[in-house]
Amino acid sequence: MTNSPKTYKTEIDFSTDWEIPAAEKYIFQYFHQQLDNLVANQLHIHGVKLYTVDSGIVVTAIIRHSLPKKLRIDQVVLVVKDKEGKELAKKQFDMELFGELEACTARPWNFLFEMEDILVPYDEIINEMDFEMAFEYHEKVVKDFELHLDDNWKNGLNEDQQGYVHNLVSTLEPIKENEISIVGFHFHESDDAVNIYIIIRNAFSDTLTIENLPIQLFDAADDMVCKLGFPIGQFEIASKQARPISLSFSKDVFMKENPDFSSWRIELIPQTL
Template structure:
């Protein structure tokens, strides 16, 4: 693995982004010592590092600030752009202040500028980094291909590479305050269970899943829908054109709903919402609503 050419004597260690280790690592031994931890340089065991390059790594590692006990961290160094394809090569130290070895799997990372604006996001397989020894720091290069970048401009000083905490927490149920007030705690827990059992969303996928449908006495149709956001950033819905299709493929209702204010669904979350189709937009005669689909009209 030849990453050595990316690290130079002129590099400087930049901003550090640290989290509590229990957000990523379960059942690990935690240190009860409150003293700050100075991490030691750890090179991948499969690397055959030239002596001069070892000096570069050692120099950079010595610039790292101590961590608090039981933390995982990413310390930014530099970004180089591949002029051929626009990819970013992000140099950083992956650091641990916990007192035992760790090995991680798929982890989402983000790049943010000095003002907190997100510039890129991507999932990486941390198994490639190998086992990280206790209280150590391992240099690595994270490649963000152009498709994962959310800006055309390279960041200035003060940028950070960080763990994507929204992606880490797992997909969650998001209830509007009005739903929280109306639903007993048992029903809220049941909805959360249903959300967890739904098929996993794709990256950046937004999905509309039917929850409940009922034709009312005035022949209007009331439907409750799960709005599922697979992005790790919030989405805002201002206008939603919907069709309701029954179990036999019959168009039961069609209408467009204007959200004022916009309906926000937080990143990596599912929010249930209720829509009422006026009777004049509903054709429920002979409809089979034992199963139905909500379709967003393009």
């Protein structure tokens, strides 16, 4: 099973509060074009140039995001690193003047790191040296989920199969607090439907009751094959709990003819559950 995330190309947008000569805009556009696409809901920073000045260093960077909505950044902590990953400077910036970014856009900006923000002897920093930029943030994540199997699942899975599901849950990547995650782990195609087993994980602090589960199914070409909302009754999932559920996608509602299911993936459609 392959689960390749969809990626997004950002559009560059220049702030009206920063008068940038046309020649420099072309340079930023060039650097932006070289950047890899982002996965969904990602915030990224790419360092363009580093200059040494009397008061410290100035770093020019491009901030971009792949959220499906506008983004306003209040404050960020940025870290400058050399190519070996050694931290050279760190500072918290007020981003009020940076302004608001439209969905899936990128914007260049200058950042001044003063002498007190420098973490190494100043002579280690060379004008226009190669460097990397990163956000420093400590998002709280949930990694330990308890698998809950109701009687139907306990009776329907033998001991080895239950062990497989337990092991799967224990090896899944952590997810952010206050998020819901779905992972497909079994796929079966019949003449008239595709049946998928998924694991739902709840990283909220409270028990959730899910009445409708909106799912998108993609094939090996990463084409959307089907988009359905599954009414699943009063499906309760406790905090830090993982529960399996089976879903059936009728081929009558497929949006693509003859999809290639040599690999596949599913996504939760963002909305209120």
